[in-house]
Amino acid sequence: PPPPPPPACAACGAPVNPAHARAGGDGGGQPYYHPACWRCAACGKGIEGKHQVHGGQLVCVPCFAGLTSDRCPACGRGVLAGTRVKGSLYHHSCLGASGPDAPPPRPPSAARGGEG
Numbered sequence: 158p159p160p161p162p163p164p165a166c167a168a169c170g171a172p173v174n175p176a177h178a179r180a181g182g183d184g185g186g187q188p189y190y191h192p193a194c195w196r197c198a199a200c201g202k203g204i205e206g207k208h209q210v211h212g213g214q215l216v217c218v219p220c221f222a223g224l225t226s227d228r229c230p231a232c233g234r235g236v237l238a239g240t241r242v243k244g245s246l247y248h249h250s251c252l253g254a255s256g257p258d259a260p261p262p263r264p265p266s267a268a269r270g271g272e273g
Contacts, residue, residue, distance in 0.1 A: 166189060168190055179191075197220050200220050222235035222237045227246040229246065240252055
């Protein structure tokens with residue numbers, strides 16, 4: 158019998174040689190990716206180091222935070238780890254040196270003189 162066909166790249170769908178591919182996924186059947194296709198589905202940048210799977214797609218850790226986590230009221234970016242002040246989660250760096258007991262910083266729109 159002929160050998161089974163090679164698996165398809167999870168990003169582009171073209172055949173991929175598992176010996177020269179990256180495997181990634183969230184369990185079950187590990188999808189394979191061409192090295193050039195090992196990119197974040199959200200920002201398009203090549204993924205270096207750790208990755209996550211969101212909605213069945215490969216995403217970098219910063220994009221995963223932005224897609225799945227609370228938003229910092231000070232900067233608007235996703236927060237994976239921070240300090241909760243009055244029910245809102247802030248990046249430690251956005252609270253600054255004043256610490257968690259200080260009033261939260263004003264949102265960027267208020268700092269620019271906008272409404273909000």
